Amino acid sequence: MAITSEEALVKAVKGAAGPISVQGGGTRGLPATGQVMSLAGLQGITLYEPGALTLVAKPGTHVAEIEEALAAENQRLAFEPMDHRGLLGTSGTPTIGGVMAGNISGPRRISVGAARDFLLGVRFVDGRGAVVKNGGRVMKNVTGYDLVKLMAGSYGTLGVLSEVSMKVLPRPETQATLVLHGLDDGAAVAAMARALGSPFEVTGAAHDPATRETALRIEGFEASVSYRLSQLQSLLAGAGAEVEQRDAAATQALWSGIRDVAAFHEGQGDVWRVSCKPSDAPGIAARSGAERWTYDWAGGLIWLRSAAGHDLRAAIGPMDGHATLVRADAQTKARLGVFHPETAGVARLTAALRAQFDPKGIFNAGQLDRAA
Structure with a gap:
């Protein structure tokens, strides 16, 4: 299902008879849980105002295209989103919709914030096929429910992005x-x-x-x-x-x-991403059973490579943080789950949000809602 306009997106959602797997550039290897809906054709920068440090783009717009446009004005995406292709061996091209849906943030997150902190406004289509707009083109435009922050990191489980508005920053000398x-x-x-x-x-x-x-x-x-x-x-x-x-x-x-976690591009084994308190990081890594690891975000982010099929969450045990299975075969991802199981309270909140925004449960079903 290839989408090239917001109107086609609305029609596709309204007419969906079963689960839909929303996909951008297809670079992060998330398992499909229904008919694939590709937003790769819904692309283009619709507004760029360098003086206002603002850029608006459709979700299928290539990150490289945005970075090229910004570089011409000596500006950049300050949160430096990761390119997963080398780590996962995937093809395709990273898109801005995928970056924002996954809240993909690089090493500079510790100083400037995450991708969601640069997201000013969104347009998206909810599970009923309604077009929802929230936020705007300046930081002060967030009113009512902050759906902008809610959509960032929801991995397409609450709605399908059709446009994003972002703050950009000057490139340093x-x-x-x-x-x-x-x-x-x-x-x-x-x-x-x-x-x-x-x-x-x-x-x-x-x-x-x-x-x-x-x-x-x-x-x-x-x-x-x-x-x-x-x-x-x-x-x-x-x-x-x-x-x-x-x-x-x-x-x-x-x-x-x-x-881009180049240290793990070569070689075999599963790759995990653990977010935790920096002071806890050495202890978590030591008891993880992993073969190799690296630290980013001053220790707040650990990348770990383990033997195939290793249950790293079980090895670590209770912790103040979460572990995401980024690279593994389909069987391991199905058995262990990609995302960290939610606590009972968070699972109830997640279910309530899903019922509100996606009452039919058609968007990326089963991706985030694994309860502990």
């Missing part, structure tokens, strides 16, 4: 990275926490236990970056690590790899 060598997981998480607590505006904090490299990114005007980098190095002098500074080109390559 330059960037650099301070790399600490030789720290173990606990020391690295402590160093990242200290860096983020400093006044030096760190925009990325990641650690790879395999290489024992801890990366701290700084962006801005060249003179400011140089000063803050030297001050950060002095601040962390007591961490007991060898220190290296990387320039703008090396920084771009390094953080693109961190964003």
Whole structure:
């Protein structure tokens, strides 16, 4: 079912006789739970006002097209959405609708916020086939129910996006990275926490236990970056690590790899994504039974690779966070579930929202509603 207009989307939803799997660029490998509805043809930037830092686009618009348009005006998507294709071995092209539906946010989330924080307004079609509009083109336009934030991260279970309005930001003049060598997981998480607590505006904090490299990114005007980098190095002098500074080109390559989890592109095994308190991260990783892991968001995000079929949630046990199964075969995803089981209270809220927005239960059925 290929959708090329909002009118066709409304007609398709109203006429649906069974479950629908909403799909954008098809790059994230989520299991289909019904007839596939592709929004890849519903594309195009409908409004871009660089002076107002605002861009409006249809959901099938390629992320690369948006980034190219923004780069021409020296602007960017500050939340740097991940490209899943290298990790999952999928084809297709990432779309802005998929990014917003999944709230896909990269390393810069710790400094600027998540994708949902840049979403100003949405148009979507609910399970009855009604067109709903919420928000606008400026931050102050959110009134009543904040459906904008609700749609971001709902993975198409409450409605199908037909248009998104976003805030964009200027691109900084330059960037650099301070790399600490030789720290173990606990020391690295402590160093990242200290860096983020400093006044030096760190925009990325990641650690790879395999290489024992801890990366701290700084962006801005060249003179400011140089000063803050030297001050950060002095601040962390007591961490007991060898220190290296990387320039703008090396920084771009390094953080693109961190964003897209390049460490796990090669090799076999399941890949999990765990969101947790940074201070809990080393303990969670240690008891996970995983073969390899990396930290992003100063430890608030752990990427883990385990043996195929390993129940990482069971190995970790109770935790203040959630674990998402990102890469595995269909049987493992069906057995363990892609998303972390919801608590009873959250499951009741989810069911109530689904009943309101998708009373027939046709959108991406079974994706998010696994109760603990």
